[in-house]
Amino acid sequence: xxDLALSQDLSASPIAARLHRFHAGDRNFRRIAFSCALVxxxxxxxxxxxxxxxxxxxxxxxxxxxxxxxxxxxxTQKFGGLAPIxxxxxxxxxxxxxxxxxxxxxxIFLTELCPRPLQRPIGIAVELLAGIxxxxxxxxxxxxxxxxxxxxxxxGVIAAFADIPVLSSLFAGPPYGIGVFTAALILSIxxxxxxxxxxxxxxxxxxxxxxEATYGLxxxxxxxxxxxxxxxxxSGVVGGVMLALGRALGETMAVTFVIGNSHRVSSSLFAPGxxxxxxxxxxxxxxxGDLYLPALVELGLLLFIVTFxxxxxAQYMLYQLERRAGGRP
Amino acid sequence: MNNQRYxxxxxxxxxxxxxSVVATVFGLSWLVLVLGTLLYEGLGGFDFRLFSExxxxxxxxxxxLNAIMGSLMMNIFAVAVGTPIGIFAGTYLAEYGRHTKLxxxxxxxxxxxxxxxxxxxxxxxxxxIVLPMGHFSAWAGSAVLATIVIPVVVRTTENMLLLIxxxxxxxxxxxxxxxxxxxxxxxxxxARAGIVTGVLLAIARISxxxxxxxxxxxxxxxxxxxxxxxxxxxxxxxxxxxxxPYRDWQQLAWSGALLITLTVLxxxxxxxxxxxxxxxx
Numbered sequence: 001x002x003d004l005a006l007s008q009d010l011s012a013s014p015i016a017a018r019l020h021r022f023h024a025g026d027r028n029f030r031r032i033a034f035s036c037a038l039v040x041x042x043x044x045x046x047x048x049x050x051x052x053x054x055x056x057x058x059x060x061x062x063x064x065x066x067x068x069x070x071x072x073x074x075x076t077q078k079f080g081g082l083a084p085i086x087x088x089x090x091x092x093x094x095x096x097x098x099x100x101x102x103x104x105x106x107x108i109f110l111t112e113l114c115p116r117p118l119q120r121p122i123g124i125a126v127e128l129l130a131g132i133x134x135x136x137x138x139x140x141x142x143x144x145x146x147x148x149x150x151x152x153x154x155x156g157v158i159a160a161f162a163d164i165p166v167l168s169s170l171f172a173g174p175p176y177g178i179g180v181f182t183a184a185l186i187l188s189i190x191x192x193x194x195x196x197x198x199x200x201x202x203x204x205x206x207x208x209x210x211x212e213a214t215y216g217l218x219x220x221x222x223x224x225x226x227x228x229x230x231x232x233x234x235s236g237v238v239g240g241v242m243l244a245l246g247r248a249l250g251e252t253m254a255v256t257f258v259i260g261n262s263h264r265v266s267s268s269l270f271a272p273g274x275x276x277x278x279x280x281x282x283x284x285x286x287x288x289g290d291l292y293l294p295a296l297v298e299l300g301l302l303l304f305i306v307t308f309x310x311x312x313x314a315q316y317m318l319y320q321l322e323r324r325a326g327g328r329p
Numbered sequence: 330m331n332n333q334r335y336x337x338x339x340x341x342x343x344x345x346x347x348x349s350v351v352a353t354v355f356g357l358s359w360l361v362l363v364l365g366t367l368l369y370e371g372l373g374g375f376d377f378r379l380f381s382e383x384x385x386x387x388x389x390x391x392x393x394l395n396a397i398m399g400s401l402m403m404n405i406f407a408v409a410v411g412t413p414i415g416i417f418a419g420t421y422l423a424e425y426g427r428h429t430k431l432x433x434x435x436x437x438x439x440x441x442x443x444x445x446x447x448x449x450x451x452x453x454x455x456x457x458i459v460l461p462m463g464h465f466s467a468w469a470g471s472a473v474l475a476t477i478v479i480p481v482v483v484r485t486t487e488n489m490l491l492l493i494x495x496x497x498x499x500x501x502x503x504x505x506x507x508x509x510x511x512x513x514x515x516x517x518x519x520a521r522a523g524i525v526t527g528v529l530l531a532i533a534r535i536s537x538x539x540x541x542x543x544x545x546x547x548x549x550x551x552x553x554x555x556x557x558x559x560x561x562x563x564x565x566x567x568x569x570x571x572x573x574p575y576r577d578w579q580q581l582a583w584s585g586a587l588l589i590t591l592t593v594l595x596x597x598x599x600x601x602x603x604x605x606x607x608x609x610x
Contacts, residue, residue: 022507029509033425036417037435040483044438047449050456105352113346122357124601129360131530131597132590133537135564139571139586140363142580143370146591156364189363192356220342243444250446252540253568277448277540284455300452304445311441 050090051301066298072263074288078170079295083263087273091180091255092248094269095187099248100241103195108225110196111203123200132191139255141186142178146258149185150177154270172268176260179267183259190254191244194284198240202321203234235324239317246311250303252277276303364590371587374580379588383552384566387575393585394554396566402554403467403546403562404535407474412528415482422483423490424512436487443480450476450540459545467514467560477538478531485527489520526600533596537589539564563589 012161021077052059058066062079068079112122154175161167214224230237260272274282276299287293378392385391418435426432451473458469493516501511517524547559550570563585570582 026507026509030425033417033421033498036414037421037426037431039414040418040435040439040442040479043479044442046457047445047453050453051449054452054456102352102356105349106356107595108346108349108352113349122353125357125360127601128594128597131533131593133539133564133593134591135537135539135567137363138368138568139582142364142571144362144366189359193360204560220338222342222345223338225345246444250448252446252448253564256540256568257572277446280448280452281540281543285547297452297456300449304449307444307446307449308441309445312437314444315440317436 009030012202047158047304051297051304055294055298055301058291062298064293066144066295067302070148070263070265074292077289077291079291080293081276081302083265084274084276084279084299086265087180087259088249088275088277088303088306090269090273091184091187091259092245094181094184095248096241096245098185098188099191099195099244103244104199104237106192106196107199107203110200111229112221112225123197126193126200127197130197132190133253134190134251135253137186137190137254141182141254142257145186146177146182148304149182150175157284158270169267170269173266173271175270176272178258178260178272179268179270180259180273181267182274183255183275186258187248187251190251191248194247195240195244197241199233199237202236202240203229205236205321206232229303233321235317236321239314239321242310242314242317246307246314249307249310250277252281256281276300339583367583367587369591370580370583374584375587379581379584384550384561384570384581385577386550387509387573387578390577391564391581393566393581393588395549396561396563396585397588398552398554399467399546399549399560400536400563401473402556403471403560404532405540406467406471406556407535408528408532410471411475411531412480412482415479415531416486418479419486420482420490420512420517422487424508424516425504439480439483442476443484447473447477447538448540451543451545454541454545465545465547465559466548467546467556467558470542470560470562473541473545474535474538477535481516481531481534482524482527485530486520486524489523489527490516492523493519508552522603522606526603529596529600529603533593533600536596537564539568543568 058079062069066079066081067085068082070082071078071080072083073079106126110119110126114122154171154177157171158173158175162170210228210232212223214228219227255275256278257272259278261273261274261278263274263279264271266273280296280300284293284296287296336435368446378383380389380392380397381394382392383395384393418439422436426435454469454473454476458472459465462469497515497519498511501515502508506514542565544560546562546565548565549561551558567582567585567589570578570585573579
């Protein structure tokens with residue numbers, strides 16, 4: 001490139017060729033990057049298309065009532081998704097009921113109460129734990145938690161609530177150990193580190209000046225948290241919770257081990273049930289007949305739609321927080 | 330009167346802070362329990378045979394060699410395919426299309442894919458690869474894992490490139506470097522550690538991925554390196570062995586689970602160290 005000016009009048013053509021090559025390389029690089037970005041969109045469109053195409057026989061055979069029909073009979077090829085859909089929603093809801101307060105509590109502890117030297121180690125530990133594969137929680141649930149609940153917890157709870165009208169049906173039946181309750185508990189255990197890691201990050205976006213000013217007015221720690229930090233970080237916390245919910249809804253392995261895979265809607269939380277992902281994982285390779293597989297794929301399609309809505313809300317909320325924090329870097 | 334009110338506020342605060350300590354103890358003790366059990370049960374079966382012998386029939390002794398090998402192979406395929414696509418797509422988002430509408434949509438879709446249920450990705454690959462091929466295969470398993478790798482790499486690559494100051498790009502452009510050279514010689518180099526972090530996190534993510542492999546790569550009891558045939562993988566073997574009634578299979582499942590956890594933890598620790606180093610620069 002240095003001798004560009006010198007040789008300009010002597011031999012313009014090789015340099016022109018070289019510049020041309022440069023230009024072509026530049027253009028190709030851009031094209032590659034662009035098409036790789038399109039791959040992302042193609043993947044998304046492909047997933048939607050594949051799920052709809054795969055589920056089509058079931059969609060046209062069962063129609064909309066699929067969603068509220070409980071029957072699941074491979075022999076007569078009659079399928080309805082109520083049990084797995086209800087199971088997915090109930091387990092995720094219960095898991096969030098436990099994991100959200102605990103996760104936020106841990107985040108408050110980490111940002112306000114934790115002694116300095118412990119802050120980083122505990123924070124890092126929480127983040128590392130959020131990355132542990134779900135199958136680990138599943139195997140632990142099967143071998144440790146379920147037997148423990150069956151022996152020590154469930155009989156007591158069932159006996160204690162036997163005479164109370166609503167609770168007796170909520171905690172009824174023989175103590176199997178596995179079931180909806182156990183699955184929800186495992187789900188909450190595995191989403192706790194996830195929620196607390198995100199919530200802590202969100203809390204750290206709150207400008208220290210705001211907190212210091214409130215402390216300066218004589219507020220207590222709780223008042224600073226509930227009146228300044230939480231309102232400021234609200235959209236971020238909601239976004240984080242939605243992300244965790246999206247995870248819980250689609251979680252497969254942690255649930256499959258302990259839910260019992262029974263296509264029946266029961267009023268008792270101790271009864272075995274199933275979720276969408278557990279049904280697919282358990283039955284997919286054994287599904288025979290024209291409608292069995294499509295019915296499972298239709299469940300997958302419903303799961304995808306629900307998680308899409310939840311995750312899109314999560315993103316919107318986190319985007320709101322980002323905008324308030326000053327936009328993307 | 331005023332003092333009493335102040336006291337009430339203090340008590341209220343102490344109460345809620347107490348709750349947050351309880352929450353921390355509650356949350357972390359579960360995790361200690363899980364990891365403790367894992368170590369206790371898993372270490373019992375940690376020996377040389379684990380890495381040198383095939384998965385056994387019930388009652389025989391054996392190891393997890395074919396499963397470890399299968400996981401390695403499928404992970405390598407997935408990373409080999411997913412990483413370049415992810416890096417280029419992330420580069421597009423950060424370098425070319427930063428403020429375009431297309432980039433906005435791609436970013437949104439990518440973040441959805443990042444947290445989409447992996448079992449749904451499994452169904453997708455089943456429909457587009459397993460069904461047309463007519464049989465389960467390690468190719469299909471690798472394809473699923475690649476679809477999980479790509480969004481992770483895209484996200485971290487974009488984030489890391491955005492951290493590079495624009496003055497660097499401008500300086501390189503002022504020297505007459507074409508855009509592609511600016512990216513290859515300057516921004517990629519500056520963000521190298523961060524991009525590697527993303528790849529490591531992606532590997533950590535797919536190392537324990539089980540659900541979508543159940544109906545793409547399936548499983549294989551025997552030694553097989555044929556990517557066109559079903560292949561064993563560590564997570565799937567753990568799943569099958571754990572729900573089996575045989576004590577020695579369950580032991581292998583625990584050891585395999587410990588192996589996966591250690592892999593994931595080590596990978597994430599390396600990734601964190603790398604990330605911390607980039608931040609310091």
